[in-house]
Amino acid sequence: MSTETETDALLRIGRVFVVLNPNSGSFAGEVREILCRHFGDEESGACRIHLLDAGQDVKALVKEAIDGGARLVIAAGGDGTVAAVADGLIGSDVPLGILPLGTANVLAREIGLPLGPDETCGVLASSKETATLDVMRVGGRPFFTQVGVGLDSLMIRDTDTESKRRLGRLAYLWTGAVRLAGFQPRRFLIRVDEQGERLIRASQVLVANVGTLGQPPFRWGPGIRPDDGELTVCVLRARSVLDYGRLALHVLRGSQGADPSTRYFKAKDRVRIALSRASSPLPVQADGEIIGQTPVEVELLTGAVRVVVPPGLEGREPGRGASG
Known part of the structure; x- marks a missing residue:
């Protein structure tokens, strides 16, 4: 899997927008604390966490965050949440971070992310590597x-x-x-x-x-x-x-x-x-x-979306990363 190393992780800290699906897992409060520990608290504006409501236009939320200066957008949820967030990033240089909280978490497993929230946030906050991934589109949805x-x-x-x-x-x-x-x-x-x-x-x-x-x-x-x-x-x-x-x-x-x-x-x-x-x-x-x-x-x-991946992913067989 080819990677890009030009992303400076330090520049992303403090300009992070998180879309958190409260229906993915049963520990949204704990996840919020972990996110703030790695990216800064919400009161300072370092990390903005949005709890997703049913029927919300996720694409519009993400594009608004990018226009407001977000340098990293994190999808905290299952594969469905990840795809919905990615919809707002197609055509953008802003990378996607994946915090897997779903049942299967297939994409997170594929790119070698750990499945524990604390470990994953550590990767998203420190990794300087991104991979450019293909996307499937069905009926206008990615x-x-x-x-x-x-x-x-x-x-x-x-x-x-x-x-x-x-x-x-x-x-x-x-x-x-x-x-x-x-x-x-x-x-x-x-x-x-x-x-x-x-x-x-x-x-x-x-x-x-x-x-x-x-x-x-x-x-x-x-x-x-x-x-x-x-x-x-x-x-x-x-x-x-x-x-x-x-x-x-x-x-x-x-x-x-x-x-x-x-x-x-x-x-x-x-x-x-x-x-x-x-x-x-x-x-x-x-x-x-x-x-x-x-x-x-x-x-x-x-090559529609850039995704933050663990360091050293290049040359690693997909699906062989940490399993959490």
Whole structure:
């Protein structure tokens, strides 16, 4: 992952704007104290913390902060909060800091951030390195990690908030196991860039900008990076418990390409996913959030956002950073 070292972390201190999602985690007060300890208290104006309310225009909030002189914008929440904050930074030189407080925190894991708030704030306050990351855009909204249709979107749709609060990522696994029973592959129509439409029978179609699958070292496949100017379309066709068991074994070994039920395509511009007329629509998830249903078109924005990363990230395999 290529990095830029020209950012002077010391110049950012005192001009920090934080968007804190109080629904991510259960310790917003503790997080506020940690932020002030690393970046200065709010009364002095060194660090301004905004508690996010439902329905707020996050993009407008971020742009207003940049116009007011913010040199670092921190998204404190899950992957959905990170994407919403990044929307206001696209086209700007102001870097994004990620304080992971969500259930999965896929992007934070991908770029090697620690998952403890104090440790992460230490990185954001001291690191002089940033990476320029690609962004996916769906219906005008930006997303960083994956856009999926199939078992993953059903799993996310059907996992309730209380289960996520009690069980964390295990809640998704439980729901996925329940949804797997009786689920049959569907007939997908997939268009990659300007290539012809493909009719593929699959259980899952995923457009990946990052490779991290749940937790490192498990990945969707080899060579999937958020800074390489391309998207990877992962197509999985598994019909039985045996098929999924074989796929899980390949994931553990990092040899997904050798699994006969897995296919990969590379996209440089956009991907469109639909279902044949004989199939009813499926929900679509992006960065762990249900955003609608099929059909869906994913556009690639290359090098759209600068993100603060831990020192020494260059040359490190994505997803191999600290796990907190």
